[in-house]
Amino acid sequence: MSEISFPVKDLARRRAQTALTVLGLTISTAATVFLIIFGTNLGFEISFLARGGRLTSGFSNIFFQFILFVSILNLLTGPIITSFLVHLTMSGRMRDIGVMKASGCLSGAIFAYFATELSLLVFLSTLTGIVSGVAAFYASTIVLNSAGFSISQTLNLAAILLVCIVLIIFSHIFGALPIRRAAKAKPTEAMSPIYKLGTTAGLGKKVPSRLGLTFKVAFRNLLRRKSATSQAIICLTVVLTLATVTIAGGIVANQTTASYVERAIGRNIVVVGHPTLTDRYVNLLSRFFEDKELEQIDYLSSEFVISESLVSKMEDIQGVDGVDPRLVLENSVREVPGVILEPIEQTEAIMIGGNRSDEALILGVEPEKVANDWLIFGRKLGENDQDATMVGDSLAVNMFSDALNQSIKVFDETLLPYDIVGVCVDPLNNGKVVYMPLETLHKDIGQHGYNLLFIQVDASENLQVLAQIENEASAENLKVVELDTILDKHVNFLNNIWSLVMLLPLFSLATAAISLLGYLMLSISGQQHEFGIMRALGAKPRSIMKIVFSQASVIILVSGAIGISFGLFLTFRFLIPEPVISQSTLISLSAWLLAILGLLCVSSLYPALKAVKKTVVDAISAVE
């Protein structure tokens, strides 16, 4: 018999076990392949939006970061689940290895024989997994695109190859561990179930007597199947971390990005100015969600100037919470290199940045009157700042190496550059904005006055106040624009992108649940024999279901406690700056996570049901 035919025949003889292993590995591989291709294409979609002049760098970074994070977790989860499935299968062969050793087979020959079996299982499953993953990807994109999405169907072969290599390597390493361990052990050890399970005498001796019999048996079983239990907990912890990051990240990031926009644009704010300028301002805000070419205008034209008396009148209106006068214009800006300490050694100074230039919207503001509350990296402009600026996120990312350590030239090249004290996430002009003290701006351009007024209105008296503002404004032929309508458009745009991005976590969740089901099936099939004995001794099928359910619940709850905490920590610490966590966020997040835990617990009933459907004699005859 050739060296390869023996393992092939052995796998064929153990048809049920082989099929279950191949199925579990195929699902896990297919899920990973699917999510990686889907995630990559989703990333391209977001990057296309950013390149097409929509979405500011700050926002697209959050989407990218989220997709990248989830993709990395997927790439980790796939091999971990796959590896544990392989490990579990190969652990089940330890007794056979012991028998072969006892009958005189050399360790090297045993290792080669089982490693061949391992390779056959892994390569077969990887192949079927990739085919299934690609098929699932095409099926999903066809369905989603027919529902109005526009997800590219391009296959990223490099990503598939990467998944393939990672899965094959991980599976071989983890699968070879129990084979190596058993091949090195004494025959009597390898044949002993205690060695295979990692059981130690003291484990589970003291089980609380108040617990019911089924829970006690389940608890003992878990503790004494130390190796399998710890594997299941690690595996599920990773899955639940992924689920938490995707769900919590998705919900919180959605609300947080909406809040960034709301803070940047402001709620209950009206803009007063010359109709040309107010329309321009609205168009500049719309650049966040639609690419618009705008004609050049002279912002400093005298017809756009707003009188001081109007500002005073507006301030005197009952129900006006604040007036934020601004002088707005467009100008080219230039990067000024900065000097920082060399990041690793921190001993010598190095130069960063160059002389890149771009067109930007310049806004002169009175810092103490500013109505907006952007998400700011660094700090906002202070009352005493003179030669300081705060730049928008897209400008900071695209024109600077490290904006907060560099400065910017705005007007006359002979003037000294302005310090950059903060970078704000701002949808205005798609993040290409420079905020500077009004006084400094007046001095530098040699012109005084304002061309736009931002008025914060008391929400409770909105209608009457608006009427008065419109009254005062129309007297000077100025237009009043409510920003709430345009703000809602921004939020809707973000919601639409999130609804697309959230498909990724939803698919990850579904595939994680299916992978877990495969894991449970394999794990329970290893306990069939003992369940058969229990039933022969008088345990009802319901009791066996309770035991399996209790075992799964304990594993799920322990993994849930670790995975969910870790997932929340990752989400709030690294994924989203200044996350918005409202009461409704917490409620929906808790509901999601509880639903996931519940779903996982319930999913354990399926393999349990399959286990009790066998006849007692068949269950007892099952290979341990």
Add this chain to the structure above:
Amino acid sequence: MGRQTVKEKAVVASGLCRQFEIDDVVVEAIKNLDLTVEEGEFVSIYGPSGAGKTTLLNLIGALDKPTSGKIVVFNHDLGTYDENFLATFRSVYIGFVFQSYNLISTLTAVENIAFVIELAGWSKQRIKDRSEKLLKLVGLQHRGNHFPAQLSGGERQRVAFARALANDPPLLLADEPTGNLDTETGLEIVGILEKIREEGKTVIVATHDEKLLKLASRSLFLKDGRLTE
């Protein structure tokens, strides 16, 4: 489910058949078998390997259902009940000693014994007393906290006997109880079965062991799925 107190027929099988389909080949393990065992009888069933001894014990022990025919154990027609009822029936009426011991590997010896009476809902103290008494009966009081894998073959078989007796079942079924044991350990098992016989329990043993055959009040020969006295 209450036990009958009036003396009755322990097992009545009539026209019993059990077929298995293995790779499209139908194997008749039990063929049109009739059997009656009185309560308190010690019956041994012997015959060559593959004769159907284990299948017959599985049918009597309510672990398996006949393809055709009828099997009545303590007035319960086993073919008519669902799995839930049969589970309760097994825990009340049957003590089963398997040839390969079939101890639960993740439970210690004492926990394996206690499992059966825990299922029956005994109190904690009664479970403790009963388990210790049975361990003493089989001479393993010092090995109660050991896992099956840490026990010798004979010790495992003794634990299996103790477990089978835990719930004080009226019918004890033992499948080749000395088959895997050396002569000396086999004698210990014979000793245990003698004690059980003296208690007046109904015992059906499938065996090749002459000592066990001698212990039986009646020996039946099973060949090709058919019984002869």
